[in-house]
Amino acid sequence: MGHVELLNATVDGPPEAPAIVFVHGFGCGQHMWRHVAPAFESDHRVVLLDLPGSGDAHPSTYDSARHARLEGYRDDLVALLHELDLGPVALVGHSVSAMIAVLVQIAHPELVDRLVLVTPSARYLDDPPYVGGFTASDIDDLLELMSRNHLGWQDPLATLVAGDPTSAAHDELEQAFCRTRPEIAAEFAAVTFRGDNRADLPKVSAPTVVLQAADDSVAPPSAATFVRDAIPGAGLEVIDTRGHCPQLTAPAETIAAIRRSLGAPHP
């Protein structure tokens, strides 16, 4: 099985058009982009995928040891880009995948000619004077909360919307949205929130735009400005919405901002 199949990847849009790759963050899968990605299909080849351990990626793609570092995800993404052979792409990464996108661009500048980092944070934990927004005990709290919800995480939530637990629709939903095997979700949370990619940012060599939500309780403004300031020539645009997922809460503004960033001149 190739990476296209393993990562449940799809390519839509006119052949020969420039390629744009959307990468989802911690939680959920490629469906996070469903209000945004279709808007690019008229003039771009649009690539969607599920990261190992998330969405409908093949279970064999996840490896606890390899994915204990973002470099593990980076290598999967690089393998996928090599396999798709689309030429240099615009890479749009949300949340933790903004840092995965940064690592891909640094390792293979020939594969990525533009970065759009949606609500990024290079480090979630405070490290004075740097403000990441969280303390180590906050992350322990998150992991504890996740394990509490995993008592019944997989099934009851899906049953609610799909009705009969034996129906095909139920199976589809249970697999489809925001449901990850508990141990994988906990490991992904740990690698996301305990990581530190601040030292990587100055090595980015592609035009980069940071999209920040006006009121984001996961990635604070200080995190977005740090990313902007650390990446040579990077720009920053604030989308007037609350929350960590502007692609869901303000899709039209997000589409417009991504379009503007695609046209941004090289620094």
Next chain:
Amino acid sequence: MRLTREAGVNPADPFPDLFADAPCGYAVLSAPDGTLTHVNAEFERLVGRPVSDLLGTATLASLLTVGGRILLETHLLPMLEHDRAIREVALDVLRPDGSRIPVLLNANTSSDDPTLRVVLFEARERHRYEHDLLAAKRAAELAREAATALAQTLQRTLIPPAPPRIPHLDVAAAYRPAGDGSVVGGDFYDVFQVGPDAWWIVLGDVSGKGVSAAAVTSFVRYTTRALALDHPDPSELLQHLDRALHAHGTDHYCTAVVTTLTRQDDTWSVRLALAGHPPALLRDAAGRVRELGVPGTPVGLVDAARFTTVTHLLRDETITLYTDGVTEARGHDGLYGETRLQSLLEQCSHRPHAITDRITDEVLRYQHGVASDDIAVVTFAARPA
């Protein structure tokens, strides 16, 4: 606004207090900014903030612990946006005084009206129960790991890692535990010396499983070794072992095949007795297989124990001892059985290691890799000088 009974009075509405006095925390959030627009009395009480601090400014995230806020942003809100409802999510409300109230949250919205309705149920008792459940689950996992480690350690003491090297004799032994090896089985074998040219090879199966069976297995093994020094005849040894096991007072009994080998004029004289155990299989160089041994009673089971010693002068044959984990292996075609075992043995190459390995491999394959019972096999042959 905060809906009160007074505010909600309406002749057309027979339940004016449905929202205000609902026995759960109830809040309505505006879309798209996610601020609270309506809360009821129980919601105010749960979050420990007055209504004036909540309406128009507070978001759901701002009332939760940091972990809850992340979970809300990364999972719950995207799920709500996608599925229109979430149910039974365990979260902690963080009160202004720093105390945490465990709650269960249900929420829904609809495609035509993005207003979000949220109910909170206080869940202190459930939380305690969950906490205990998680602690019990972790303790059970640790206990299971410890028990498995104990079982495997115990098992290793019952099975010699490799038979000793014996001049002029090749011995090949194999043991495969049942299932994942987490339960100690009763199968054992032992190879030991009692004189310059005198050896014993013993293979047996204590009934039952677990630690009590392992204790009896250990007892049988060291009693056999002790008896072997004074009782050179296998059936005589079994008589004494039978009495010792009866005196032990255990409910476990034991089947066994016990063999002495004495070096004589460039070959080995084999004496063998059975105790409720399958006979040994004797294979000659031409591949012909026959049984060796006269049936006897299991050790420690019946009052009138009966054992018979047979003698065989070992020339170019191999002798294979095995436990019933081999013949009673279950596959698609039923039990593996003695007929299959004999024809397999006929096809083997004429070397003890090849025979022992082939039997254990085939029997495991027959059961798709998972042994339903322990398997022990010992094959020996005179090594040409």
